[in-house]
Amino acid sequence: MKKPESQTKPRHLLWLRADLRSTDNTALLAACSDKAAEVACVYAITPAQWTKHDVAGVRVDFELRSLSALKTTLEALNIPLLLLHSPDFDSLPAEMAKLASQHDITTVFANRQYEINEVARDEKTAAALAKADIDLQLFHDQCIVPPGKVLKPDGTAYSVFTPFKRNWQTVAGPLSRPQPAPSRRQSAFTKSDSIPAVISNHSSHVDAGVALEWWPAGEEVALQRLADFVRDDLAHYKDRRDFPAQAGVSRLSPYLAIGALSARQCLNAALNHQASYQRRHHESPGHDQWIAELAWRDFYKHVLVAWPRVCRHRPFRLETEPVPWRHDEKDFLAWCEGRTGFPIVDAAMRQLQKTGWMHNRLRMVVAMFLTKDLFIDWRWGEKFFMQHLIDGDLSANNGGWQWSASTGNDAAPYFRIFNPASQSRKFDAEGHFIREYVPELRDLPSRDIHEPHAKGQASLFSVYPAPIVDHGLARERVLQSFKGLKGLQITE
Numbered sequence: 001m002k003k004p005e006s007q008t009k010p011r012h013l014l015w016l017r018a019d020l021r022s023t024d025n026t027a028l029l030a031a032c033s034d035k036a037a038e039v040a041c042v043y044a045i046t047p048a049q050w051t052k053h054d055v056a057g058v059r060v061d062f063e064l065r066s067l068s069a070l071k072t073t074l075e076a077l078n079i080p081l082l083l084l085h086s087p088d089f090d091s092l093p094a095e096m097a098k099l100a101s102q103h104d105i106t107t108v109f110a111n112r113q114y115e116i117n118e119v120a121r122d123e124k125t126a127a128a129l130a131k132a133d134i135d136l137q138l139f140h141d142q143c144i145v146p147p148g149k150v151l152k153p154d155g156t157a158y159s160v161f162t163p164f165k166r167n168w169q170t171v172a173g174p175l176s177r178p179q180p181a182p183s184r185r186q187s188a189f190t191k192s193d194s195i196p197a198v199i200s201n202h203s204s205h206v207d208a209g210v211a212l213e214w215w216p217a218g219e220e221v222a223l224q225r226l227a228d229f230v231r232d233d234l235a236h237y238k239d240r241r242d243f244p245a246q247a248g249v250s251r252l253s254p255y256l257a258i259g260a261l262s263a264r265q266c267l268n269a270a271l272n273h274q275a276s277y278q279r280r281h282h283e284s285p286g287h288d289q290w291i292a293e294l295a296w297r298d299f300y301k302h303v304l305v306a307w308p309r310v311c312r313h314r315p316f317r318l319e320t321e322p323v324p325w326r327h328d329e330k331d332f333l334a335w336c337e338g339r340t341g342f343p344i345v346d347a348a349m350r351q352l353q354k355t356g357w358m359h360n361r362l363r364m365v366v367a368m369f370l371t372k373d374l375f376i377d378w379r380w381g382e383k384f385f386m387q388h389l390i391d392g393d394l395s396a397n398n399g400g401w402q403w404s405a406s407t408g409n410d411a412a413p414y415f416r417i418f419n420p421a422s423q424s425r426k427f428d429a430e431g432h433f434i435r436e437y438v439p440e441l442r443d444l445p446s447r448d449i450h451e452p453h454a455k456g457q458a459s460l461f462s463v464y465p466a467p468i469v470d471h472g473l474a475r476e477r478v479l480q481s482f483k484g485l486k487g488l489q490i491t492e
């Protein structure tokens, strides 16, 4: 399609997806690299797709609030923010081409997403844009090291984390230098759309006040949180990260999931702080451990690209496919609602219900409990997490669930089964976390709070449920089921 004679400046469109920020945004910088170009951003509201992908209402709310903050930042750069309403990925390619044509766009820029439906969407959008003579340029931006760039000597992807991390570390540092926001555009070809406060059928399960207190939106907030964490907590991360009642972790995952913050910005901040810290202390285990968590984030995305079956609800270890997982709705509901009679599990599930987030140690505890103690299909847990997590992310969530279910790459061996009461005594010894989220147990002494029914106090049964499963028997059931798999060969 020919551009109108009157239009002398190239017009570019930056399609925002999981990168809701103006700084260190590879595709945005590329769109703005031509100083004369006029640039607008577009974000697609795709409610039917969100339902298909189990996107949590709390995450939608966070994205909308983040978009509002981003709109202000972008407008100061003379970059308007448009919204494209399109129900799902089927309708999106044609809608995007229509919008781009209407505005006489030369090139659409975007940062890559790696999940299979997102990749297919981009291919179809590229084809639809090409028909209108518009180019789609895609960039690697989500990971610190792009998928496919950390490989074994034989050129294949790593399925085990430790050697992946060793190799990753040799290339990650130099790639972590964040880029600034682009310079202000001279002019803009359109005006911003207004950002809705809510999308119907996608409202948040989290109280608005709690969401604002826990998860204030915007990249400025994200960068400030990062700076505060690095200054105050990073050095102690290794010692404190497993204790949910302590402020030992960064709580940056929601910002990373929607891209209000880049993983490069995180790594860069950690490395800078580590350099000065090491000069004084000669070692920095907290820094090393936190950087390893950023490597886990990259790792699971690399795994998803190398083994896309994990996007299709299939186990990584195909020989675990016949595990006879239970599909017991009553037990599942008790887990979802934090009524299992295991205080640490219930407290964790109620944290998720109340805040849209859960501490990592507890994610492992509740996932292990669902899959091993209740022997319920890990896919049920994975889906429930996606529907309730503000940081829901297919690769990390799938990786975490398959680790817990012993079906994943580098997963917990099937015979390593957490005992919920022991986990509770170890990581919430005084019961502070349990008391916060399970107030019915608030008055119990610390020694009793982890297994409140062990002493058979009749008065407790009216306020707090008895354990819904016998851990010892459940353990045997898992061991038998997994042992039965030995020797099974399943081909893809």
Ligand SMILES: Cc1cc2nc3c(=O)[nH]c(=O)nc-3n(C[C@H](O)[C@H](O)[C@H](O)COP(=O)(O)OP(=O)(O)OC[C@H]3O[C@@H](n4cnc5c(N)ncnc54)[C@H](O)[C@@H]3O)c2cc1C
Residues within 6 Å of the ligand: 241, 249, 250, 251, 252, 253, 254, 256, 257, 293, 294, 296, 297, 298, 300, 358, 359, 360, 361, 363, 364, 367, 385, 389, 391, 392, 393, 394, 396, 397, 398, 399, 400, 401, 404
């Ligand atoms: C069953 C299960 C489900 C999970 N689902 C998700 C999910 O949907 N989204 C998500 O972001 N994380 C998920 N995780 C990983 C981890 O629990 C969270 O990233 C972490 O709790 C977020 O808190 P934080 O920001 O304080 O992390 P920090 O401890 O401060 O770590 C910094 C960052 O590193 C990354 N990270 C840390 N641990 C992991 C990990 N194990 N895998 C991948 N990345 C990691 C996150 O981006 C995190 O924000 C899951 C883990 C399990 C066991």
